Structure formats: C-alpha cells, structure tokens
Amino acid sequence: MLDLIIRNITNRKVRSALTICGIALGIFAVIVMGAMSENFHQTFERSMSVTSDKIRVFAESGVFGGGLTDNKVSDVLRVAGVKDAYGLLMTTFDEDKMGMTGKQILGVPPEKSSVALYPVELKAGRYLNPGDSYHVVVGNNIKREYELQVGSKFEIHDKYFTVVGILDYTGSIFDNAVIIPLKTAQDLYNVGDSVSYIFAVPDERVDAEMLSKRIELSVKGTSTLSPGELEVQARQSFMIFSVITISSGLLAAIIGGLCVMNTMLMSVAERTREFGILKAMGAETRDILLLTLGEASCMGLFGGVLGILVGVGSVFIMNTWLAKTRIVLFLITPRLLVIAMLFALLIGALSGLYPAYRASKMSPMEALKHA
C-alpha cells in the first residue's frame, strides 16, 4: 500500500510540496521555540541543583531595601540547626549596566567561597583564600569570553584583579559569575558592610523548611526563602515561559495541520471517482482509510523530518553565532526531537482523519458517477 501512497503524493508534486512545507514550518517553530524553552529549563534545573541546599535570608524590606549587614550573619549562625552562614553581595557586572546578559559579580567571604560555590567544581586554580583581595574566580562563560587563564588580569570597575580560579561548565547561573572577596566588593561599590543576601547552610538532618521559619522568627528584620519556596516561585515563572513558547510553536504546527487537511480534502474530492473504482474492485473500507490516512501521515512525516532538519540547522547556526556573545539561547534535546516528530505525525494523521472518513463513506455507485 505504501507504494500507492507515495505515488499519490509524488503525483501532485507542487501541492504536496507546499503542504509538506506548511507542516515543516510549523515543526520548525516547535523546534526553535522548544529549544529555547529546553535551554531555559536546563539552566533552571541546574541552577536549582547548585543552590538547592541553602536558605536565603534577606532584609524584610526586600533585596534592594538594603539594611542587611555583615553583623546579621552571626545572628543567623546562632540559630540552632544552621551549620554555616555567610553574607553575599550581588551586583551586575559593570560592563553590562542593564543586566541583560546575566553576568554577575558575587562578593563572598573568601574562606566561604568553596561552600558558596558548592557543588560547582574548579576547572583550574583554586577558590578564594583568606587574605585575598583583588583576586577573582570566574565562571566558565566569562573565561571563554575574555579568554582568561589562571594568572590573567581581569578588569572590574577600573581595578585589575588576578584570576586565581576558573569554574567548570555547569549550564547554570554560575557560568556567568565573577566571584571576588566580599570585603573587596563592598569597597569597590562603596556599600559599607551591606550584603544582598545571607545564605544559611542547614545542618544535615535538619529540615530546611522548618529551619527557614526559625531563622525568620529569631533574627529580627529578616525574611527567608527556603529551597522549597524558591523552587515553587521559580517553577511558576518557568511554567509561564514554557507555556508561551511552546504554545506559539504548537499554534504554528496546527496551522500546518489545517494545510494538510485542506490538501487532503481537495485530493479526496478530486479522486472521488477513483475511490469508486477501488470500491468496485473490492477495496475494504480499511484499505481506503489506509490510503488516505497514510497519505496524510506521510506528509506529516516528511514535513516533520524537514522541519526538524531546518530547525536543528538554524538553532545550530544561531547558537554558533551567539556563542561569540556568550549567550546560549537554544538547546536541542532528544525529547524535543521525539515530541516534534510525534507531533508532526499526529497532525498529519488527525487532519487526514476527516477526509479519510469522507472517502470511506462514499457510496461506490455515487462515486463512480462522479465526473
């Protein structure tokens, strides 16, 4: 039967090609939008996994309200169940005033730098040590962009820093981080002894959610975000993003599906007489359905393959182009490819369903009388 299906498709070259392009365009959109969502998802998951063990403590008035200073760290440390705590000053990188590229300066106490970065590993060099001042550990993307090595000079806010460590690539926010000693950061930005957050590391076997509440109650003027709460917050914004990107992709693909439905209805109407002949020859309803549904599904298949090829190709080109600016926007995952392909087939088959039904329901004599 497959040969007949292929023959019907190739026999109407231009029309089939246009239909296939319609689906391909839809699947292309699914791939590009999906790749964006996948990339976001991956960064999100990895960022979650590298920060999930810590409780964030910030000033009641909010992150930008100020008012959180170094001396609160010792208050947090005193809360039972807190294993470790440190203040952290977070600002966007000077060069990037709008914060668009996500490059961040993290001021951390040198002696806590390995704890603050855990579980991210060093690719080269060392973490910050007590006594470090104009020393810096850089994330992997920063290293690539500025072509840094251990020992290189790196300019921040008109001051030169010596690179002492380079982090492994993680796919998380740490890839764009520039880590300097807290004191140096506070001097550099003239903020006295303020910090943006205090991170509290819970003892093993202490419930982070409970501890989070306890810190909030016992340290005056603070509010906390437990790992669980953070995840819920982040997941919500991630969901919204995914829904927007994926539905715009799906919309395009559905338009592709209508394209197939239109073509199939046309081709079924044109071949009314042919179906009559097939029925007179003893074709079962099943055979007729197979022919029409098969044709629609094949167009879905071809459109899907084409859309995936073009989509993956463009994503690759865009990523290479963007690599220079160090922004990764797209990620093709196996599951995205599988979903796109299944979707193409589904759209093909679904939009072939009604035309196939029409073809199979025709009375043979009526069909044969059809001009």
Place this chain on the structure above:
Amino acid sequence: MPEEQEIILKIENLSRTYTQGKIPVHALRCACISVRKGELLAIMGPSGSGKSTLLALVGTLEKASGGTAVLDGTDLTKVPEKLLPRVRREKIGFVFQHYNLIPTLSALENVELAMRFSGVPKKERKQRAKVLLEELGLGERLDHKPTELSGGEQQRVSIARALANNPALILADEPTGEVDSKTRDSIIRIFKELSTKGQTIIVVTHDPEVAKECTRVLRITDGMIKD
C-alpha cells in the same frame, strides 16, 4: 450449450426505487432473469431504462429496494454491508464504458491492484497480471500509463483487471461505447472467447452489432425486464 449449464445468477423481483425529492423514481421494477454459466448476455434498452441500475444492483454497488439476486449460491441482497467488498473481489468483475483505470498506475499495476485487495502475494499477482495482459495482446504495453494507451488498449486493460480474481460474473456497462468499430469487434471477440471458456458475462449495450454476437439478448424498458 447454455441449456446444459447450471444457472449461476438468478434474479427474482429485483427492484430499485430512487426518491428524488418527494417523487419516487422506479429505476428497476421486478426484474426476473436467470443466467447460465458461460452465457454472454446482452441487455439492450433506451437511455434511462434502468440498465446501469440493474448492473449496479447485481454488482452490489447499490442496495436493492426489493427482490433477490443469487450469484453462485450467495444471495447478494442479503449480504451484510461489511462483507460486500469481499463479494465484489471474489465474485464480480466490472468493465466500464470509460475504462476507469487508475491514472497514476501502469497497465500492469492496474491489473495487479485488483488482486492486491484480495491479498494475492506480490510475485504471484505480478505474474498473473502479466499473463492476462499478454493474452489480451498487451504484452508490449505493461508499463504504460492509461494516458499513454489508446481507448481500445485501455478497455483491454480493464477487461484484464476484471478477470484478475477469476470472478463468477463479469458486468460490462457499454464497454464499446467509446471505441471505433474495429476495436469494438476485437472486444466482442475477447468476450466470446471468454464465454466459450465458461466465463459468464452480462453486457449492457446500445449497439446491435454487439448484441448480435451474444448468446442471448434481453430488452429492458422503463425498468422492466423479463427472461
């Protein structure tokens, strides 16, 4: 010869009424015909007299309004809808005025197609299609598409297709309606040959030259036909 042969098709009181809006059209009224195996039966009658309707009913392309038609032991009017395709495949071959070949398929593939639906293995059906077409003098035209064949050649392909599944009955609706007299004669010759080999054929025709060559001629007027 036909008298000694068993009756292969027995039509009794077969009728068909179309309702065109509110007015009933009696396309066929109580047809009663018995056809013996190997007969080449001609049916003649004016336009609109119900010839095509009769063939459509016997060919199970349409449902009868009443009566019975027993072909090769099966009452066609009682076969459930689901089993009709099988009856068409196994018992009936059609030859149409307009040939009705599938335009995208070659001569060989058109003949093969009939056997495809009955599940004949590929090799076997190819072989049989080739033999049938060669017997009808189309050995050189196997891979030609219908548009590359003359009307007479197309009609021979469609006869080969009708024969593909060894049907009990061939129904031909004005098979010579669109061909010249020479081609017509060759088609009649094919039918006569098939008939002497035991193939039962009903031919609807307007052409007395065709009717003359048949073993029996029946006339139909206003949907009425009797043996």
